[in-house]
Amino acid sequence: MNGLTYPAHRREHILQAAVRQGLLDPERSLLAGFIDLDGVAGTVGSLHAAFPGSLSALHAFAAKANSLVPVLAELERHGMGCEVATGGELAGALAAGFPPERIVFDSPVKHRTDLEWALDLGVTINVDSFQELARIDAILAGRAPVSQIGVRVNSQVGGGAIAAMSTATRTSKFGIPLSDPESRRELLRAFREHPWLTWVHTHAGSQGCPLDLMAQGVAEAVAFAEEVNRAAGGPQVTGIDIGGGLPVNFAGDEVTPGFGTYVALLAEHAPDLFSGRYAIVTEFGRSILAKNGFMAAYVEYTKTAGGRPIALTHAGVQVATRTVFAPESWPLRITAHDPSGRAKHGSPVRQDIAGPACFAGDLLARDRALPRLEPGDIVLLPDTGAYYFSTPFHYNSLPEPAVYGVRVGADGGVAFELFRPAQDPYEVPAQAGRTAVPAPRPSGLVRR
Secondary structure (H helix, E strand, O other), rough: OOOEEEOOOHHHHHHHHHOOOOEEEEOOEEEEEEEEHHHHHHHHHHHHOOOOOOOOOEEEEHHHHHHOOHHHHHHHOOEEEEEOOOOOHHHHHHHHOOOHHHHHEEEOOOHHHHHHHHHHOOOEEOOOOOHHHHHHHHHOOOOOOOOOOOEEEEEOOOOOOOOEEEEEOOOOOOOOOOOHHHHHHHHHHHHHHHOOEEEEEOOOOOOOHHHHHHHHHEEEEEEEHHHHHHHHOEEEEOOOOOOOOOOOOEEEEEOOOOOHHHHHHHHHHHHHOOOOOEEEEEOOOOOHHHHHEEEEEEEEEEEEEEEEEEEEOOOOOOOHHHHHHHHOOOOOEEOOOOOOOOEOOEEEEEEEEEOOOOOOOHHHHHHHEEEEOOOEEEEEEEEOOOOOOOOOOOHHHHOOOOOEEEEOOOOOOOOEEEEEEEOOOOOOOOHHOOOOOOOOOOOOOOOO
């Protein structure tokens, strides 16, 4: 990956290698996900390079974007931190090798047990409400915390095009609002009464949020930190966590916007962020992994209904949940490939690309112009390295697909590493509640 465009021929090269090596097979492995680890390294490098080297900056990957432990371990090896939102994600970050001082715990609902664990480890915590602050105060019982502790503030600068991704509206469930007068006064009092509150965190949202809006939210947080420090007569707030949220271009292979573009806007809107008075934490997730991953699935059947061709594939709502339920907000590109993985170049035919689940809305694309798909062909879904195959939806007890890390050598050789094995489609899954009783299974069938 060159930092500007993800090369489509690279995906095709990886796909063909996966077919040759049997990682995709029409009988044994019908759907799989792939993470381009060379691309990940390039993206992380561009993130580090975008921020001035003179600043103290921890780039914490948002684990919710892809919580597979081998993926997290790869990011840890590249010097990233990890942002977690649950006790489960905290356990995953620790299993991946992140030291507690490089883990940041954000969530609007942190149970007392999770807080006690994080405080004991020395994990950074961003407080989301006054009640949570009181709970932490009670847990500490007068002791100085080992953890760095900050407060998430809601800048209330507005929302973007996708309401569910907008976290800086006037009534957002996240953080303590800055524009509500009584709330701001109480928050200033909280910093005054708790000198161990030394960070301010904000996050205006992600996909669908304009960069200017995100930068304005950070500017509000920095201005609040300056206000706290003036009231304290010195540098009580020493760090700003600016969140993540850089949108991803799902319309093409161009990697835009880049981290450098966002940093330039931050410097314009919030110059004090770069004054050297503050350490910085970022929490990017989707923008790190989306373009560095793809899914591939076989076409099982095709049919025509009402004059429109339909390709029925093994990828649907179980791996592309957001796209199926909110296609206008989360459209995905699809490329058509023959059984060897080579791109098909026939005349485009408008067709539906459907998934395997038993409801009519399980569609990856409606009326999409692609070369005519046939049984045994492969559909490839670019830009799905974040949130898609790593966050399965167990509709119809559809199995979780295998996920592979991929590296391409200088000689073009493709090496795969199994990051998550495929779930056996004929085993009763744990979530069905009968793990102690083996399910009868058809004889002669292999795990896929």
